[in-house]
Amino acid sequence: MxxxxxxxxxxxxxxxxxxxxxxxxxxxTAMLLTDxxxxxxxxxxxxxxxxxxxxxxxRDDVQRRYVATVGEREVGNIRYDEVDGRVVVLKTNVLxxxxxxxxxxxxxxxxxxxIRVRGMQITxxxxxxxxxxxxxxxxxxxxxxxxxxx
Numbered sequence: 001m002x003x004x005x006x007x008x009x010x011x012x013x014x015x016x017x018x019x020x021x022x023x024x025x026x027x028x029t030a031m032l033l034t035d036x037x038x039x040x041x042x043x044x045x046x047x048x049x050x051x052x053x054x055x056x057x058x059r060d061d062v063q064r065r066y067v068a069t070v071g072e073r074e075v076g077n078i079r080y081d082e083v084d085g086r087v088v089v090l091k092t093n094v095l096x097x098x099x100x101x102x103x104x105x106x107x108x109x110x111x112x113x114x115i116r117v118r119g120m121q122i123t124x125x126x127x128x129x130x131x132x133x134x135x136x137x138x139x140x141x142x143x144x145x146x147x148x149x150x
Contacts, residue, residue, distance in 0.1 A: 054070070055068050055069070055070055055075070055103055055106060056068070056069050056070075057069075057106065057107055057110040059111075059114055064079065064080050064081055064082070065077045065078060065079050065080065066078040066080070066107055066110060066111040066114070067107075068094070068103050068106065068107045070098070075094060075095050075098040075103060076092070076093060076094035076095065076098065076103045076104060076107050077092075077093055077107075078090075078091070078092045078093075078107055078108065078111050078126070078129070079091045079092075079093075080111075082120075083123070085120065085121075086120055086121045086122060086123055086144050086147065087115050087120050087121070087122045087123070088122070088123045088125065088149070089111075089122055089123070089124045089125060089126045089129045089149070090125055090126060091125075091126050092104055092107070092108065092126050092128045092129060094107075104128060105132065108128070108129055108132045109132075109136075111129075112129075112132075112133070112139045112142060115142060116139075116142060120142075121142055121143065121144035122142045122143055122144060122149075123143075123144055123147040123148065123149040124143060124148065124149040124150055125149045125150055127150065130149070130150050
């Protein structure tokens with residue numbers, strides 16, 4: 001591992017364990033590191049990105065959330081409310097140690113498919129869900145034109 005002279009940038013090694021000049025942290029990735037728990041990052045009991053742990057998705061009507069679990073552990077959720085026959089999407093959360101694995105994408109797609117099956121429209125206040133819909137126009141018709149949200 002190496003650091004640049006006169007810099008606070010830290011280079012992570014590549015897959016072979018050697019610095020390759022492209023693994024420097026910037027302000028955005030450094031922020032993600034401060035959000036994570038360093039003790040859980042290397043916990044062998046947690047599934048890895050490449051592991052075979054299965055993410056299960058379901059809707060929790062009582063707490064008004066769509067939930068992603070790995071085993072017995074909740075790793076992500078989408079909070080929502082129901083107002084006047086539409087779903088108001090408030091916020092998406094994924095635990096820092098499980099980010100970058102596509103869990104939020106799977107969870108958002110699951111929620112939007114479920115909302116479509118239920119025959120409801122949505123109001124979107126979550127920027128992640130809004131970005132997902134922008135990139136996946138097949139879900140754009142779910143947005144309530146009278147109350148689109150953001």
